[in-house]
Amino acid sequence: MKRYSxxxxxxxxxxxxxxxxxxxxxxxxxxxxxxxxLASHMVRAGVGLVRMVDRDYVELSNLQRQMLFDEDDVRDSLPKVIAAENKLRKVNSSVQLEAIVADVSLNNIDALLQGVDLVLDATDNFATRYLLNDACWQRNIPFVYGGAVSSRGMSGIFIPGQTPCLRCFIQSADSTGQTCDTVGVIAPVVDIVASYQAVEALKFLVGAEKQHRESLVTFDIWHNQYFELKYNAPRPDCPCCGTKQYPALQEEQQLVVTLCGRETVQFVSREELNLKQWKERLEGIATAVRFNPYLLKVELPEGERLVIFADGRVLVQGTEDLVRAKTIYARYIGM
Structure with a gap:
């Protein structure tokens, strides 16, 4: 216990x-x-089990604000959760870490939330946030929301039976088109948002119920603005905490989706992919191939790139044109 003195x-x-x-x-x-x-705070604070889920790998542009990664991770194209796990095991070996390389979906949400006391949102899109919100509410698991873009941040904790849910405040996906990949982000706002999230997580986990912040906080650290939107009673017509319809749990999974601002189209297969077999299959065609136990990166003669994950996902990078991406995918992977 000296570590936590x-x-x-x-x-x-x-x-x-x-x-x-x-x-x-x-x-x-x-x-x-x-x-x-968030992971650094949870591990250093001594939370017994920290499960980390992410679909992506480390790129050079991440290093400006993603504090657990370094240039070696970029060189090795490590999945983000694997790189984070490698760093955090050196920080606190007494914490149980689970690193899961996966895209969160209806197919795996049950397994991902199994046995956890709290869910921390560190996603970059509202489709996934709505899925988390609805899944948490259905399972009676508190959900700590956070978002950061440009110099703006927002955070709040949503507790089933005590507060409204995220849908009561944000009833449809953000239509501004502003993401870190389109308008940028400065690192300090990320640290502030995640720290707001982390402290609410600590309050909940130690049972400090009277200290929960009962508001959604928003701020702009560049323009010196700060607002709090106080929680009201859940909306009776809210499809999640009101009528308990949980719409995100009823939607069919999108098998093809454009990743905003990244010139990337993601394809999701229902079957796992053998990376060694695909490496052998594509080596004679590609201009360059990079391989590790988690993913396969392939430079194509046409100029686009494929990133193939063992869980069945394939990223076509270098285009946001769905028709073009489907052509590339069909040509090399097969529809």
Whole structure:
């Protein structure tokens, strides 16, 4: 317990709270900017089980704000959760870490949330957030929302039976088209948002119910703006916490989706892919091939790139044209 001595000196946590943390489990969805800060806080605080889920791999542009990665991870094209796990095991070997390379979907949401006390949102799109929101509400799991873009941030904790859900505040996906890949983001706002999320997580896990912030906080650190939107009662017509229809759990999974601002189209196969076999199959065709146990990167003669994951996902990079991407996918992978 010496590791946590300064944290236990903080009276609202103390030794009793520390023991609760060590018996707790959290699931962090997304291991980018917010996720790396959240994972670092949870592991250093001594949360017993930290499950990390992300579909992506480390790229050079991530290093500006994604604090657990370095240039070696970029060179090796490591999946983000694997790179994060490698760093965090050196920080606190007593915490159980689970690194899952996967795209969150209806097919795996049950398994991902199995046995966790709290879900931490570190995603970059509202489709996944709505899925998390609805899945958490159906399973009575608290959900800590966070978002950051440009110099703006937003955060709040949503607890079934105590607060409204995320859909009560944000009733449709963000239509501004502003993402970190289109308008950028500065690192300090990421750290602030994730810290707001982390402290609400700690309050919940140690049982400090009276200290939960009962509002959605938003701020712009460049333009010196700060707002709090106080929670009201759940909307009776809310399809999640009101009528309990959970619409995100009824939607069919999108098998082809354009990743906004990244010149990338993602294809999801229902079957796993053998990376060694695909490496052998594409080596004679591609201009360059890079391979590790988690993914296969292929430079194509046409100029586009394929990134193939063992879980069945394939990224066609270098275009946002769905027709062009489907042509590339069909040519090399098969429809």
């Amino acid at each position: 300064r944290q236990m000196l903080f009276q609202p946590i103390g030794e009793a709270g520390q023991k609760k943390l060590q018996q707790s489990s959290v699931c962090i969805i997304g291991m980018g900017a917010l996720g790396t800060v």
